[in-house]
Amino acid sequence: MTDIIKVNNITSGYQNRPVLKGIDFSIQEGEFFGIIGPNGSGKSTLLKTLSRSLKPYQGNVHYQQKDIHAISAQELAREFAFVAQDTVFNFSFTVWEIVLMGRIPYIGRMRPETPHDLEMAKESMRTTDTLALANRFIGALSSGERQMVLIAKALSQQPKVLFLDEPTSHLDIGHQVKILNLIKELNQKHNITVVVVLHDLNLASEYCDRLLLLNEGRVYKIGKAEEILTFQNIEEVYKTLVIVNRNPITKNPHILLVRKEKT
């Protein structure tokens, strides 16, 4: 396995407020890589720094041995796609228009979409099961459907790496599983490297090949779910008491929380 993304000692954050300090790790090609950590630990900031939305003050991020800030934005948009958390739509675009925007990195200015672009957009709607929504307005969809459409847009970019920031927040358990199953399928069948920020530790445990546990802007630990999701680590980072069991079927760690008066 080769490293597709390599993070070299980055310090990153927003105007005079460093959030991440001295981060160093790498992501392998084809991996389903999860980023977890408490609120404010810097998960979203890390994802933004990895995907070039945020320039680190120090250190650099390499994609296939190249500094991502040395790659043109358009070129990188054909390699990386990003599904943001809580996208707000101020204009009533249709689902089809939104998905087609994923082709922007491939289309020259003032040129119409080619039949190939249309086919790629349709293909990603088929994969995400959103073809039936094509003519609906994005604002009229449920949050589950909207998330699927955003993934379809990302897919039509034909990315090698897909970044997702809490793709399952605000979704019911059925949609959570549906979305993560789809992402897993993309990861395995389409060989897309997935880098995902997840809030839910049990979902992270079930789906991710490796986890990075962030604590106060630093890497606390990186490894497989069973190495990361131990009650000691969780107690230390989340400051909360938990019991770690195993999922009876998959044997992955399963976290149970404990109410205060029962401790």
Next chain:
Amino acid sequence: MKSRKILLLYLLLLGAAATFGLCFGPVKISILELLSDENSAILHLRMMRVILGLVAGAGLAVAGVIFQGILRNALAEPYVLGVSSGAGLGAVLALFFNLSVKSLPIVAFAGAILAMIIVYQLAKINGQVSTQGLILSGVIVGAVFSSLLLFFVSISPNEAMHGITWWLLGSLEAWDIKLLVAVVILVSIGIGVATFFSRDLNAISLGEEEAGHLGINVPLVKKILFVVASLITGSIVCVCGIIGFVGLIIPHAIRAVCGSDHRLVLPASALSAGAFLIFADTLGRTIMPPVEVPIGVITALIGGPIFIILLRRKQRSPL
């Protein structure tokens, strides 16, 4: 193609409005009579008005669409944002200090950009620009610039300037032919540049980060489009004063009919806003002769209520 047909329809609408604008006025003249020699002076006058109406309408609508797209706010518009008043103050100052007519668009453009920067910075709190903040600071900056404009008009030693109320109410009577030609050129270039970036505008209206992930150089595109919209507004204000709400009403109506794709919204808004202004101007000239109702009054009477409806709807749901 569907969008071609829609544009053709708007072109026909524009043609109808132009014919209406040529034939109607204090005196009603049929097309055939209009072409005769004795009416050539009237034809010339009305032709100028129609051309200015088209350019001003198209330009203001395109400026409105640009502001709405990059600020991701359907209520943004040159007048509401105070940009028109900034341009008006610039133009009046240029006249006050006896600068050449040629420099007018440049000074007005400077005033427009200045107003835009002030409004944007005032509205920005913690890096976020809210709808309410933007509208409030736009209205206030607009009011301050308008009163300065009136002040300079009133103290001007140039007697001719005292009669200029049209800076505030708008008028399609071109007062300088060379200026009109310059404005036609500037506005056309502006519309061309905006069209060139229409797909970028689509992406940016989804969100700046979103557009960045689609490979668009957002800070650069934003700067270019801000400059283009201010340049268009500045040039138009030089020849026809402050005409409000056109950039709001027309793009909104077009979006309701044609959707949000800027590749269609831009040209469709330009054509129909041109038709709208020609129509509104003709109405203003014919409704109560010999008094001419200033075009800014007509657009405000139509646009004001629409603005309030939109604002209330926006407050109820952010979508």
